Amino acid sequence: MVYRKINVVGDYVSLSKAAAEFIVEAIQKKIGCVLGLPTGKTPMGMYRHLTELIKADNIDISTVTTFNLDEYIGLGPEDEGSFHAFMEKHLFSQSNFLKSNIHLLNGLAPDLKAECARYEEEIREAGGIDLQVVGIGVNGHIGFNEPGSDFNSGARVVKLTEATRRINSKEFKESAQVPLTAVTMGLRNIMDARQILLIAGGNEKSLALAKALQGPVTEEVPASILQTHDNLIVMLDKSAATLLKIR
Ligand code: GLP
Numbered sequence: 012m013v014y015r016k017i018n019v020v021g022d023y024v025s026l027s028k029a030a031a032e033f034i035v036e037a038i039q040k041k042i043g044c045v046l047g048l049p050t051g052k053t054p055m056g057m058y059r060h061l062t063e064l065i066k067a068d069n070i071d072i073s074t075v076t077t078f079n080l081d082e083y084i085g086l087g088p089e090d091e092g093s094f095h096a097f098m099e100k101h102l103f104s105q106s107n108f109l110k111s112n113i114h115l116l117n118g119l120a121p122d123l124k125a126e127c128a129r130y131e132e133e134i135r136e137a138g139g140i141d142l143q144v145v146g147i148g149v150n151g152h153i154g155f156n157e158p159g160s161d162f163n164s165g166a167r168v169v170k171l172t173e174a175t176r177r178i179n180s181k182e183f184k185e186s187a188q189v190p191l192t193a194v195t196m197g198l199r200n201i202m203d204a205r206q207i208l209l210i211a212g213g214n215e216k217s218l219a220l221a222k223a224l225q226g227p228v229t230e231e232v233p234a235s236i237l238q239t240h241d242n243l244i245v246m247l248d249k250s251a252a253t254l255l256k257i258r
Pocket of ligand 1: 049050051052053054080081145146147148149153154155175179
């Protein structure tokens, strides 16, 4: 049951600014900061403000390492709907992160099991994740850990639910183009981060948030595992917080 860590920050713009400022603080607190990054509609505003802050305040990001949560299987950086393309468009083309410090799961890897093991090894070699930013799906998924995902899951291949494919189809010309499977960091990988920032906006997330943050910890709501993390920060806009009991 999470109360004290919930910050209701007003509207979506304020949410995006607050999340971007939180990331800048993490970068400035630790040389060689390792960030875990999400994709989706919610973080778009955060990335916009983050790139503005990096430019305006000349933030040194030369030692920052990034790991993205997930990627669709069968899509590569050239594919518009891929998370590689999303990150390039919304963050990496707008800022000077070192290419060698940017890490995403490769959805085109011939051996996906080996790819997931390689990714976990890269995270270990980087010293683990200092700040993992996550969004939340309307069914309570984080990354692509869909309902029923084992709390102790590592990086792996997952089957996307029809609900997730339908919602994510907005990023594709044809809904049939949305891949059926993806590779994702597992819930254990996410929970191993030293700090987690959960961001969510919009009324459509209010039920998932109420279940995840103030309901039982259950694998049917993957994000509910976040309640057990000892360094969780939650930033929501007002409409996402409508069903939460805030003290
Ligand atoms: C996708 C991503 C998640 C993201 C979720 C919500 O499934 N794999 O990492 O949190 O969608 O995205 P949005 O912010 O667009 O609602």
